[in-house]
Amino acid sequence: MVHDLSTAFPSDSLCSRGAECTSVAGSSRGAECTSVAGSSRGAECTSVAGSSRGAECTSVAGSSRGAECTSVAGSSRGAECTSVAGSSRGAECTSVAGSSRGKAEAGFNAWHGSSGASTSVAWCYHLPDCNDTTWPTISPNHCNGSRQSPIDIVSASATSDSKLGAFTFNNYGSNSSMTNASNTGKTLKVGLSGVSISGGDLAEAYDNLQFHLHWGNGSSVGGSEHTVDGKRYPMELHIVSAKASFNGDTAQAVLNSTGLAALGFFIEEMSGNETASPASWKTLTSYLANITQKDQSVEIAAGVSLDDLLSGVDRTKYYRYLGSLTTPSCNEAVVWTVFKDSIKVSKDLIDLFSTTLHVGDSTSELMTNIFRGVEPAQPVTTQATSGSSTTCFSLARQKLLLMPGMAAAELPPQSMAVQYTIYQCSHMQS
Template sequence: MKWFEVVTLAVCVLVPTAHSQSKAWCYHLPSCNDTTWPTIFPEYCNGTRQSPIDIVSASATPNANLTEFTFVKYDDTSAMTSMTNTGDTVQVTLKSGVKISGGDLSEQYDSLQFHLHWGNGSSVPGSEHTVDGKRYPMELHIVNSKSSYNGNTNLAVKDSTGLSALGFFIEVREAPDSWHNLASYLPNITEKGQNVSIAAGFSLDDLLVGVDRTKYYRYLGSLTTPACQEAVVWTVFKEPIKVSKDLIDLFSTTLHFNDSSSPIMINVYRSLQPAQKVWTQSIKASASTTCFSLSLLLLSLVLGWSWS
């Protein structure tokens, strides 16, 4: 998940801190890649609640409070307003009014933007989180800020639950038309700072089609880029988004870190950080499973008596 600066507008918009931090950070140079972030930004990047992590599914603690989310205007086909090459990812800005609630969040959150992390095409996976050691080709992060902060992310990052991030893995499968539409804008933003408006016609729901959003992991973590503030309630969904190989490859062959003479944007993800406590939904036994278990118990008792 990206760190951001506040743009001087009536409403605060999130942009990666590479443009605002006095100290430079990067993914691709030895002097500023993620191995150096704890030194460059020691206040948070060297903290104890850092992201991303490897999620060990068998160790996830059941939590009955992890209910379904309510998604507001995720079906709005004009919710995505623009796409930007930030110099370290592709970021899509969302219009005002897109929100989430539920899911054991403390209040409603405003959905501000989403961005992606990837490796080197479909052959070198680049999701930030992993599950049981598996790294997916890409990961999409939808960034949300507590509605009570009215878009003021300076306040949100000072709150241990000020931000909520929705993480979606992306795997190689045939992609829906919405992803073809989204990827069609990439040739317009090949260089850092380039921005293109997104025409109405597809929604966030369209991009997330096929994902069961009732099944997810939850943990408390941080932003995954400097300054790595530990202010994020992470929700990582279990089912991946399906995107075709050619579209995944397009991200790592079209975009540059800076201008057209700079390296192609690849491996834009942070290394795994120390484990955190992870929660997930409680598993409810079905009636048939319960009956079967009781039958086995009775059978064992009968056999035990017959041999006594």
């Protein structure tokens, strides 16, 4: 928000405006203002712990507002809002303990893996007083809702939906779409730029923002969030996207029932004794050594694309349901697509995630079992099942047998007819 600064503002013995104004303790407000204990900015702002900024916001303890504002504990809201104990953002948002806008974006940022943005709820995976069993209590607005994720997908219960067509994966072949990798203290997060998805019966195009991963403890201990028929895979990759029409406003996206789209890919150990494979995953995991501690980040050099990481997955076969973020504040705003094929990665690379990254500094626990348990079932849809192919074959074979003027010797062997008609029917449905 830009204000006319042509009118002079009051000053006191501790703060001089000159053309603008600065605060004690050295913090700067750029082209706007900061406070001192109890000083006022006239028609614009005051800042003391708990005061309100009307149409803008407050800062405490020397934090800087930049273009708009920043919160306590160093987390940033970009061009949106801040949180101090009880302060309000007027028409935009308030932070901790109760505001909808502040908690909405904090919830997305938590799923986003931003270590400092989820100040409204102190949640974790590894401690009994803040793990996923406590989330419905410590973040009750959504975490005990009616369409929570993840779920166990029962393949036999998934209903057929002819609208679930192919996706368009825009720019997934780019080898420079991955910008940075960071240890958030909760997961490995990789920033994305210039990639998007459309199709797949989504209402509009969605911009890909980042991907992150969930894992257990090595390749032998399951850590995927979703399960299929009770099977938990070693890892799961989530590509997180927001409706393109929101122009990156994730606070708005999490308040919309389909504001976010998540693509879920299972990861499991490849067969055989291969190591350091595939090459794309060897490259990705090579960055882990640079981000072993929470809040460490490293730039990703060009060279690997999303297509490379997803190699071997048939991206036309998937499950679909409406669900939520899988971390607090668990907003029920996600169109989930969970792909049936898994990514195959060698055991040594899978093991690196749970043996390299820490939840804090180098003396803290290793990052293991970072997934939420399954929530109550939701209606799941998928493409046409193989049963339709069998019906199609039976009808085709019957017609073939009834064709007039054809001698029995001219009929192909049953096995050949089976192979031919099943192929044809499968081809028509895919």
